[in-house]
Amino acid sequence: MNHDTLATPPQVEAHQGQQHPIGLYLKIWGYLFVLSALSYMVDYFHFVGIMRWTLIVIFMLLKAGLIVTIFMHMAWERLSLLYAILVPPLVLLVLVGIMSIESEYVFWTRAIFFGGGA
Amino acid sequence: MSQLVMTEKEENSTPPQGVSEIASDWAADQEVFRHTHWGKAMMWIFLLSDTFIFSCFLVSYMTMRASATLPWPNASEVFALTLFGQSIPLILIAIMTFVLISSSGTMAMAVNFGYRRDRRTTAALMFATALFGATFVSMQAFEWTKLIHEGVRPWGNPWGAPQFGASFFMITGFHGLHVSCGVILLLIIATKVLRGDYDRSGDYSSVEIAGLYWHFVDLVWVFIFAFFYLW
Numbered sequence: 001m002n003h004d005t006l007a008t009p010p011q012v013e014a015h016q017g018q019q020h021p022i023g024l025y026l027k028i029w030g031y032l033f034v035l036s037a038l039s040y041m042v043d044y045f046h047f048v049g050i051m052r053w054t055l056i057v058i059f060m061l062l063k064a065g066l067i068v069t070i071f072m073h074m075a076w077e078r079l080s081l082l083y084a085i086l087v088p089p090l091v092l093l094v095l096v097g098i099m100s101i102e103s104e105y106v107f108w109t110r111a112i113f114f115g116g117g118a
Numbered sequence: 119m120s121q122l123v124m125t126e127k128e129e130n131s132t133p134p135q136g137v138s139e140i141a142s143d144w145a146a147d148q149e150v151f152r153h154t155h156w157g158k159a160m161m162w163i164f165l166l167s168d169t170f171i172f173s174c175f176l177v178s179y180m181t182m183r184a185s186a187t188l189p190w191p192n193a194s195e196v197f198a199l200t201l202f203g204q205s206i207p208l209i210l211i212a213i214m215t216f217v218l219i220s221s222s223g224t225m226a227m228a229v230n231f232g233y234r235r236d237r238r239t240t241a242a243l244m245f246a247t248a249l250f251g252a253t254f255v256s257m258q259a260f261e262w263t264k265l266i267h268e269g270v271r272p273w274g275n276p277w278g279a280p281q282f283g284a285s286f287f288m289i290t291g292f293h294g295l296h297v298s299c300g301v302i303l304l305l306i307i308a309t310k311v312l313r314g315d316y317d318r319s320g321d322y323s324s325v326e327i328a329g330l331y332w333h334f335v336d337l338v339w340v341f342i343f344a345f346f347y348l349w
Contacts, residue, residue: 019234022227029223036219036343040212043194043348053349060344064337071226071333073326079136080143080150085162092173099177103184110187 028070035063155323158330165334168296172338175292176345179285186279193347196277197261211347214257215339218297221250222336225304225329232325237311240325244308247332251301258294262287289342296335303328 039059042052069075074082134142143150151159183190194207201209228243265286272287274280307328316322 020230022230025223025226025230028226029219032219032222033216036212036215039344039348040208040215043208056344056348060340063340067222067333067337067340071222071336072330078139078143078151078153080140081154081159081162083140084150085166088166089169089173092170092177095173095177096180099181100184103181106181106185107187110185114187 024070028066031066032063035059035066039063155327157323157327161327161330165330168334168338172292172341175285175289176341179289179346182281182285183279186281188279189277190279191275191277191282193349196265197347208347210257210261211343214254214261215343217250217254217257218336218339221247221254222333224250225332229326229329232311232316232322235317235322237314237317240322241308241312244304244311244325244328248301248304248308251297251304251332251335255294255297255301258290258297262290285346289346293335293338293342296338300328300332300335303331 036059039056042055042059047055068086074086133139197209197211198205198207199209200206224243225247228240228247231239231243269276270283270286272284275283307324310316311322311325316324
């Protein structure tokens with residue numbers, strides 16, 4: 001973490017803060033490949049319904065997590081930056097909720113009043 | 119003067135942890151992101167705003183798909199390719215995913231070599247990343263051409279819900295635009311690395327900032343792949 005270098009000027013820290021072995025990146029690269037292959041397999045082997053959606057979302061979140069924490073170095077940033085970036089997108093869940101209620105309404109309006117037409 | 123006193127005080131006391139660290143960062147008379155390179159903080163804030171744009175596209179896709187009364191075209195069949203006499207579902211998209219992930223891998227290593235002041239390796243890895251990116255865009259162009267020939271338009275397609283075309287062109291088009299801009303950015307930064315600009319200024323942060331943008335493009339693709347192609 002960056003906490004112990006609190007008093008050092010930002011310039012210096014920017015250069016010393018990101019020293020990780022190359023092996024770490026290769027390992028994450030490997031994990032991302034495996035996770036992508038697994039999510040492709042979900043389609044290839046015709047998983048359907050709740051099983052399909054659960055697997056897709058799990059693999060998606062794992063991949064996104066690896067990219068943000070390791071590749072984008074979020075694991076080594078200060079908490080102030082981390083929360084400033086990662087918390088605001090959570091309000092999007094409200095939008096998802098509102099719009100899924102709305103789409104349900106539109107679907108039934110179309111089904112009932114337009115005889116199932118587009 | 120007050121700035122000086124502040125710095126003095128910080129050096130003497132132990133740094134706050136957890137929630138109190140966030141509180142002290144935001145509350146005090148100081149810059150919140152002072153230990154982060156300004157370009158990096160700005161790039162993160164830009165990426166946050168871009169997250170909202172892509173989310174708007176994906177949420178409207180969700181709304182259109184959930185409210186469509188005609189069946190949604192099966193992406194697995196729409197994006198199938200016939201290779202060696204066999205129809206393989208979604209194969210082009212799978213290859214595109216692997217290409218973009220590989221480009222993220224080379225970019226992450228480029229950032230690392232940048233901070234080690236390894237000028238040539240950094241530039242080489244960045245050019246490799248740009249090459250992967252260009253490959254991705256070309257495959258996307260191929261995919262668009264194929265679908266347009268098959269009769270997919272923003273207002274309709276031969277297989278079902280007309281909203282499919284609009285979501286497809288809007289989402290993948292906007293993502294493709296981001297990849298194209300990323301390739302240009304990478305080429306510019308890589309040229310500057312090779313020329314030794316950052317060795318002279320002693321600051322390789324530009325490589326990391328370009329890297330952040332590139333990883334974000336990959337990140338968005340993870341969500342598009344899951345929600346648009348696999349769902």
